Amino acid sequence: MSEARDLALAEVEPGMVLAEAVVDGAGQVLLPAATALTDSHLTSLRRRGIATLRITPPADPLAEAAALAGERDRMRARVMYLFRNTADNPASQALLHAVLAFREGKPG
């Protein structure tokens, strides 16, 4: 994932997410990190004279899906290896399927 970037307040759009907390001159936290910004946040920050915000980069769904698939493949390969000598054993095979479902977060 790419780095967080600093944006002038005028360039910030509602829906963007803060990479770090916004702090006023006295050190008071105005908005915590990870806040998804709204119109009223932006108006209020403008009124308080905040000039720039550090914003998290937009997510890249394709890259994230590819990374997840890599992780999922590695997980599956390891589980299959652990069960490598149980192909003829129905009770062990049932456990194998439960472990895969659990690892993939499927309730059933």
Next chain:
Amino acid sequence: MSQPTLDDTIRHIHRLPAMPAVALELLDTLSRGDPDVDAMARHIAQDQAIAARVLRVANSPFYGLQARIGSIRDAIVVLGFSAVRSLVLAAAVVRALPAVSHAGFVPERFWRHVLGTAVAAQALARALGRPPEKLFLTGLLHDIGILVMVSAYPEHFARVVALATERDCHLEDVETEVFSFDHASVGAALARHWNFPEDIVDALAGHHQPERAGSGGMAAVIHYADAIAIALDLDGRDNNQVPKLDLDAVNALGLDWTTLIEVLAETQARFDSYLPMLR
């Protein structure tokens, strides 16, 4: 290399440290009702090595407590006597059995595996509506025979590991070629030497052959818990492998799919919380 007999190995058991007195007292309270909780709290607190391990786990994020638990008394008030009793017994076992690295034997992996089995047995017990503590303890002890073998005959044990690696099989499949017995039988002998209850001794003896120990019994739960700990990769040993499960023993437990997934989730979460026990 001559083949050590079970008698030779049992003579070695007599040189192993005794179980701490406080663990034996607690063990006794497993079968008797109404323990004197105040007296037990004082006894546990006197064994500082055990008390420290218990407090490390009680303060792990798993329990999600706001305030730090500073004493065994507080731990009992907050977590309950039976949770603390399990933790004390676990700490006593870890401390009583000095595990030294030898060729083919990594103590940390050993302890991670038995702790994983103990936690899985506890999760299975809850799902099956059985008392969890005794199964937790039995899971923790299920492979102690391996510790006896490796400490009495490290070279023979290294040969067992080498054979199992070469043939890609389980230790118990080759143990009797090198020793004249397997880790289940010597583990049962050690548990008997420590005056553990007879049902624990039987479950240790039968955890690889639960059909011989009677279906639905503690041996069957440990048999399954052992496989769950390996299936979840809790000890992380590279060439580990899940055993072939005894279908009748597993079916007799009668777990449905949803419950099994819950058991896996609980095992994973609790295992992480118990790890501070090993440090």
